Amino acid sequence: xxxxxxxxxxxxxxTLTVGRQQAQRSPGGCPTVRFYxxxxxxxxxxxxxxxxxxxxxxxxxxxxxxxxxxxxxxVAPPSGVSGNLALSARTQGTLVGNYDPNTNPTGTRTKxxxxxxxxxxxxxxxxxxxxxxxxxxxxxNASGAFRATISGSTGTIVFENLxxxxxxxxxxxxPVSITIAGESFRTRNPDSVYILPAQGxxxxxxxxxxxxxxAVQTSVGAGVLxxxxxxxxxxxxxxxVDLAIxxxxxxxxxxQTVPFVLPLQGTVVVSGVNALITAxxxxxxxxxxxxxxxxxxFEFGLPTILPPGQTANLIFDLTLEEVGVNLDLDLTLxxxxxxxxEPASVLGVGVGLVALAWRRRT
Numbered sequence: 001x002x003x004x005x006x007x008x009x010x011x012x013x014x015t016l017t018v019g020r021q022q023a024q025r026s027p028g029g030c031p032t033v034r035f036y037x038x039x040x041x042x043x044x045x046x047x048x049x050x051x052x053x054x055x056x057x058x059x060x061x062x063x064x065x066x067x068x069x070x071x072x073x074x075v076a077p078p079s080g081v082s083g084n085l086a087l088s089a090r091t092q093g094t095l096v097g098n099y100d101p102n103t104n105p106t107g108t109r110t111k112x113x114x115x116x117x118x119x120x121x122x123x124x125x126x127x128x129x130x131x132x133x134x135x136x137x138x139x140x141n142a143s144g145a146f147r148a149t150i151s152g153s154t155g156t157i158v159f160e161n162l163x164x165x166x167x168x169x170x171x172x173x174x175p176v177s178i179t180i181a182g183e184s185f186r187t188r189n190p191d192s193v194y195i196l197p198a199q200g201x202x203x204x205x206x207x208x209x210x211x212x213x214x215a216v217q218t219s220v221g222a223g224v225l226x227x228x229x230x231x232x233x234x235x236x237x238x239x240x241v242d243l244a245i246x247x248x249x250x251x252x253x254x255x256q257t258v259p260f261v262l263p264l265q266g267t268v269v270v271s272g273v274n275a276l277i278t279a280x281x282x283x284x285x286x287x288x289x290x291x292x293x294x295x296x297x298f299e300f301g302l303p304t305i306l307p308p309g310q311t312a313n314l315i316f317d318l319t320l321e322e323v324g325v326n327l328d329l330d331l332t333l334x335x336x337x338x339x340x341x342e343p344a345s346v347l348g349v350g351v352g353l354v355a356l357a358w359r360r361r362t
């Protein structure tokens with residue numbers, strides 16, 4: 001058996017050569033790996049040896065690559081957000097009573113001004129500016145997924161395809177109030193007067209349902225790794241995301257996408273095919289937008305001011321001019337990762353070919 005493998009030595013250093021060609025050695029040096037091929041009368045031939053040489057070279061390069069790709073799943077709980085969320089909106093348009101002489105003759109009627117005649121069928125639109133304000137605490141679980149390439153040798157971490165649902169355990173209800181400014185007006189059914197100063201009148205009107213708060217990555221985000229123990233690192237990264245916000249206000253669905261940079265700081269622990277990322281940090285963000293969106297007309301029962309205690313049923317026809325978003329949240333993240341398998345090892349393929357050739361000749 002020894003004689004059959006005595007010739008045709010194949011030497012591997014950092015690059016591979018066949019036969020008498022001299023293998024090259026990198027400046028850092030690599031261990032010498034020696035494989036023996038069959039003698040010329042029993043071998044796969046020079047072409048086969050060259051093929052195996054290329055396969056082994058690829059395997060050595062792949063095996064020494066330090067960057068590892070992991071698929072992460074965000075675990076909820078403990079992942080989640082808590083803190084304060086504020087939304088604001090400014091609109092311009094009109095309001096008018098829901099009176100209709102044929103279908104709703106007892107409905108509310110409106111007329112600009114606080115004095116003067118008010119005919120029995122008059123129902124005149126009133127020019128108004130209405131601002132809505134939402135401000136309340138949230139405490140919700142977070143779920144999601146992302147990919148991260150971790151390279152301890154280069155001290156880098158690269159995030160891709162991040163998607164975080166910050167309302168993983170359901171929608172949240174927040175208190176809402178509106179501020180009405182513009183023309184003072186009066187109503188019939190019920191009889192009331194709305195005197196609107198320049199700064200407007202603020203009225204609590206119930207709650208808004210926040211149905212979506214989701215961050216979706218828009219470009220690759222790179223970060224820095226700092227080793228703190230074997231296979232453990234601290235990391236700092238900045239990830240560009242779109243924050244999608246959706247809510248239902250007074251029966252009207254509203255949505256807005258807000259671009260911002262999500263900072264992440266935490267710890268990475270790598271253990272073979274598994275990895276763990278944890279982070280806990282504040283997320284602060286404030287921005288305004290001008291969508292100039294025509295909202296569909298909607299009906300709403302507005303509490304009376306003078307006298308109080310009744311409800312005027314009004315139809316609002318408004319244009320959404322400005323939206324404001326203010327986040328003051330604490331983000332907790334725990335993500336468990338699994339190594340993404342590489343394609344089948346060419347080293348294994350090469351060894352299989354050698355074994356096959358050996359069986360055919362024994």
